Amino acid sequence: MKKMIKYFCLFLLILCSCNRGKKENNVFHVAVLRGPSVIAFAKMIEDSPEIDSKRLSVDIVDSPEQMQALLIKSEADLAALPMINAANLYNKGLKYSLLGCPVWGNLYIVEKKEYNAPSQGTNTLHIFGAGTTPDILTRYYLKQKGLTYSLNYSFSTPQEISQGLLSGQIRTAVMAEPFLSLILRKDSTLYIKSSLNNPDSTSPGFAQTAIVYAPSLQGKSTILDSLLDESCQFAVNQPEQAIKILENRNIFVPGSLTPESIERCQIKYLSTKEAKRSILDFLRLIEKYEPKAIGGKVPNDGFMPEKQ
Template identity: 40%
Template sequence: MKQFLCLLCVLLLTTGCNNTNNSKEDTIDVYALRGPSVLTVAQFLEGNTYVDGKKIEVRILDSPQQIQAAIIKKEADIALLPLISAANLYNKQIDYKLLGCSVWGSIYLIGRVDSIQKLGNESVYMFGKETTPSILAENYFQKNGFPLGITNYNYSVESPQELTGLLLSRRANAAILSEPFISVALRQDPSLSVIADLNQLNGEEGFPQTAIVINP
């Protein structure tokens, strides 16, 4: 978190945190995706932090699409979102700059069985098609000789909170989730367990999951 605060100071000194809305010129608007990204800005949630006279205002949103919309509309001075979402914006030539990556690999497959071989035809629920969780899941299943058919993936949920609720209500028996939702689900339902760690890619420890981008 200290590193993030240092990045804010550098940002103010070099860019001034441009904001097109004059009524907001005394604030730094930080948008973060609910989930592990929030840990990066947790110390600012009380709203009493100032950098160079500018108040840090943190907004927590429920989906990457909402964060992307705020970036495109230039409502966010700083945004924390999945790296793949940031890459998609970059490919669309959206004028934001990458500051760094604050979260590395916290995605797991959990369910009511103890191995992927026991999943059978069970649907695997996940949040967001072609997002980091879905890409990691497909990569993991293929590498382990268990390529699920497209009908076995269920992308009907719109947020990690909704997905956690499906697991706890037993309307879903297998899901791809990240922290802190993993811990919440495991604590509330002892029948759930971690089936697989999806954070090991090609023998490497973790991967950049959350990107910090700024409005230059």
């Protein structure tokens, strides 16, 4: 009797294992780095659309390091991550190709209203992410505008800078959404001084976010472009619904997103073909200021293949 129970349990384990494998075979895994990119995927998260009878399952990734590990292990078919990370990984031999860009800027300089800048000397500007997109775009903006600040990197995350602004330790800082909207609601003496997101009047912004795909989705660019465009338009045109989806799934804490914060993320899906010039301009800018951030050079044509 004991032997029969043992064999029965073994049979159940094998059966469950087979079922898990079968389920995995019917899924395309989409990894999205937590932040503004997730907003662009709200509709896709809700609808779980299918491609060739395979469901697109969206998983939220909490850090660039976790995202890198997923891509190295080929555990994601589609991924949304910072453009500089995508270029860096490609230059290091990870052959995920660029599909498009959904987020075109979420960085702003914020300041206390009652703050009186010194008439002589240099103002202090706090920045997070030394050597990353916020740092590079801040330096570029200041140079373009001929502004002089002493850059302070002692607060290394948006959360730390938020706390510093609210406590009065910081007077002027670079902030990103959705943290920006939170502190603006909590402290009426804070205001947006400048946007760091518009290189010129003809550009949609800086191509800060990349969507890359694995060989498993080769030849699916047309339907992916359509799904991503639809999801981005949903976030922009129905922000309250997008917020509701993300809060109901505990992706964002209730109250952390507003229609204004979504607007300030500059969400607009453009395929690689549509945005190639803007993407190259952004990568060349990064190469000029911080080449190691993208692996030392602008990626070759294989990163943005003409035929997808």
